[in-house]
Amino acid sequence: MKRLFHGNLVLIVVTSLVPGLATADVAQAKVASEPVSAELKSLPRPPSGPVPSRKALKALVEQTAKRYGVEIELVDALVVAESGYDPHAVSPVGAVGLMQVMPETAADYGVNSVEALFDPQTNVRTGVRHLKRLLGQFGIGKAVMAYNAGEGALSRHNGFVTYPETQRYTHRVLSSYLKKKGVSPYSLEARALTGITLTPSMATASATAGGRRTVRQIDPSRLRLRIRPTLSKRALDPGLHSSGPSSQPMFELQQPKPRLKPRN
Template sequence: MTNRIYPPRIGRYAPALFFVSAVLTAPVLADAAAKKVLDGTNMESAAATQTETLPKPPAASSVPSRAELVKLIDRMAAKYGLDSSLVHAIVRAESNYNPHAVSHAGAVGLMQVMPATAADYGVSSTDKLFDPTINAQTGTRHLKRLLGKYSIGKAVMAYNAGEGALERSKGFVTFAETQVYTHRVLTSYLRGKGVEPYSPEAQKLTGIQLTPAMARARATPSSSIQAVNRQVSRLRLRLEPTWVTSPLSKNALDPRLHQTGPKSKPMFVLEPPKVRPRP
């Protein structure tokens, strides 16, 4: 027997309808997550949960002096054939020479290396990234690889946002955080070389055009969040004037009890509007 659910009495089936809505909007939400988008909902609780899983620096360990860390960076830059002034600009922007720094995203140490990135270079233990030497070596190796693929400006963007973000944005990452970061690193690097950051010479050296607007970039609602809102609006418009029916028993409407397989039936069927009978 087909059970018909009329809109006014839909409350008891809310869990099942939420499941349907989640399935329909999951691809859009996944895309938003992939672009590091937050909609502001429950941000405090999300941040608290994330903090519990962040890497923790060693409780008691001696930290090298700033002078010692500067020498370490110089040594690693020379080892991998990098311009030490660029590496120092990145270290200043990433951690300001704090080997115990941990970002909200879980990046660790002097050069704020992500554990997943470190694993690509043979560092499988996150705790080892708090060692300044291991961290500096891993970070400079990663930067070296990025500079082998991209210009200086694009490599700096990829160091912050990831190569995937750089490729998806066709070579110029538009995330506000990355814009500010790139501006900070490159202006420090260029001025150390006596080059005006917004000059043609700077663009030729870095491969990108720096602008004052990059330093003032602020996060705004992204197209992904707007896409979610449009998806929900379209879904609501389709469901409100439509009868939702189920060919299953009432118990089977619970997603946890729904059986799948070749002979399974759909949980819900959307039918054209009909004359609504009296309750």
């Protein structure tokens, strides 16, 4: 339930919540940003036929990372976390391919065909270009968070996304990356390299971790709102309602009466 204020006009809006949906940049988040379930949207269909060997795909990742000046270890860790090197992978929110690129994100890099994202070369090139741009903006640790949750989520969370899935994802990617470089994930060296502080709790972050509240489904049909007008019928006409220091809200909520406990 939301209260929307316009001058002295108070509107009460009741919204239904779909289970599993969270506020976030799920378009990029694959979590975060407004996740859309498979039931609510048509997901891309991978092509039929064999896929390249993992050895060939790793060689492609290395070549593309070198081409764009991004660390091979970081791109490799991200691909493992995103798709496990499956070029036909499709997420529940429509992210596609090896680097789980969203079609909307791909369009920013000139790729306007969802089918093209199933091509490993196109997918990795697009994903690495996007990652490089994030690295230039945020540094390693925050770029990994933004790749998963979206840049908007990073801004809203003051540079450290608290979505449980993003926490687990970031821990997995950065731990793998740091291990390849021979750096302990919880060391000062890791902090200096990634720009964020990894903690063991990030690996097992849940929806209730750190005081984070979970969103429960609400059945609007079970809501009971008691409101009463505070003005005359004439003043209740929005076109006639005037605002000013002495004006009153058009409606107000009535306090529910306390329930009496039955006597034993």
